[in-house]
Amino acid sequence: MIDFIRQHVLSHFGVDANDAKVTPLGNGHINYTFLVRGLNRDFVLQKINTDVFKTPTALVNNAHKISQHLHKKVAAADYGLQVVSPEVLANGDLYIDLGELGFWRGMNYLPYSHSIDVVGCEADAEMAAKAFGHFSSALTELDADLIEDVIPNFHHLPGRIELLQQAISADSQNRVAQCRDWIDFVLSQQDLLQELAQVETKLPHRICHNDTKINNMLFDKRDMSSLAIIDLDTCMKGYLMYDFGDMVRTFCSPEEEDSTALDKVQVRESIFGAICKGYLSELGDTLSDDERKSLWLGARVMCLMIGVRFLTDHLNGDVYFQIHHEGHNLERAANQFTMYQSLLNQQDTLSAYLN
Known part of the structure; x- marks a missing residue:
């Protein structure tokens, strides 16, 4: 799948495949998630499982509305966490639908982030x-x-x-x-x-x-x-x-x-x-x-x-x-x-x- 991403997906996000590294990210059960590291920026790339999410545009739009609201809360000093936001494609859209080749969207990558699977304390x-x-x-x-x-x-x-x-x-x-x-x-x-x-x-x-x-x-x-x-x-x-x-x-x-x-x-x-x-x-x-x-x-x-x-x-x-x-x-x-x-x-x- 990584070769496919490099050949068919990265260009939609304005990324040159020759200048990017793509690696799997996380251990989710549903979608396929990758970290893209490019010359100018790093971001999270995700192939949405459309068998599970049958209206993926609604999923992306929901996330966009929520991130916009939270950014306003941050600006008003009413929200103390960082916000996950959609990554805008080269054409200004929030996703790319390649039909049978997948529905793809990007999100900002948060540096210094770390996750755990089992609570220790x-x-x-x-x-x-x-x-x-x-x-x-x-x-x-x-x-x-x-x-x-x-x-x-x-x-x-x-x-x-x-x-x-x-x-x-x-x-x-x-x-x-x-x-x-x-x-x-x-x-x-x-x-x-x-x-x-x-x-x-x-x-x-x-x-x-x-x-x-x-x-x-x-x-x-x-x-x-x-x-x-x-x-x-x-x-x-x-x-x-x-x-x-x-x-x-x-x-x-x-x-x-x-x-x-x-x-x-x-x-x-x-x-x-x-x-x-x-x-x-x-x-x-x-x-x-x-x-x-x-x-x-x-x-x-x-x-x-x-x-x-x-x-x-x-x-x-x-x-x-x-x-x-x-x-x-x-x-x-x-x-x-x-x-x-x-x-x-x-x-x-x-x-x-x-x-």
Whole structure:
């Protein structure tokens, strides 16, 4: 793919392939991301997965609107992080659509940036949660209706379970039998679905990041402070309980989300407490009482829902998430279901941090 980029893509960004170095960047599951280092500038280049993001122009336009809003907040000294902005092509556009050869967009590269995949200490958890809270707080003044839905019903647990049931019925890869225990476990969680139906009707729609993994908050290498919130692809209207829940899902385990060492996969109480402290320090005065009460529900829903998505993709033949070996999505699913069980086992202790 790098040879293709050099031959067919770089020129659209005003870059001479002879003067540029292109290398893979990050470990995302969906899009293909590269760092382009040229004579005059460095930038991030991304091929959007249009099987997942069927309206990629909406994705780019959303990111542009959000970056413009955040730049205004920076100018007014109301936003303390750096801003990820679209890279403008040579013709002034924000993307290049090459049809079957891909939909490409660029973003500014932030020097001194560093990401981590596993939270090592309470200080990092609190800092990252504070940064995500700061990001969400800054967007409360931007009209949520200006942001398009790039993936309808993205965080909709009943719909995700319905898709799982369809995958079970089709069993296109003959994998249902090996997953039966986890399937039965998911389908037994009807109480959570009922609780969710009661709570969502009480919550306001806000612009949410919708993918608050620890590696979507960049640290500054120079002092390991928070630098920027990245990956705005799934920014849409939603409920903040899911942003909180995704932090819990990805910050609290001492293992990566595809670890098969399930005996080590658990919610670390101290990290959970640090998330609550950091997130609420930025949003505590913004959240309604119902939103604050919903955060514990969001933690449980996100662990179960991402597990359901991994399991569904495994049953369907791994068509959504990039995998590195057979059974990778099943391993990810088992990991997330184990996190969900750990939350349930510590419910009284953990939920007290939000009271």
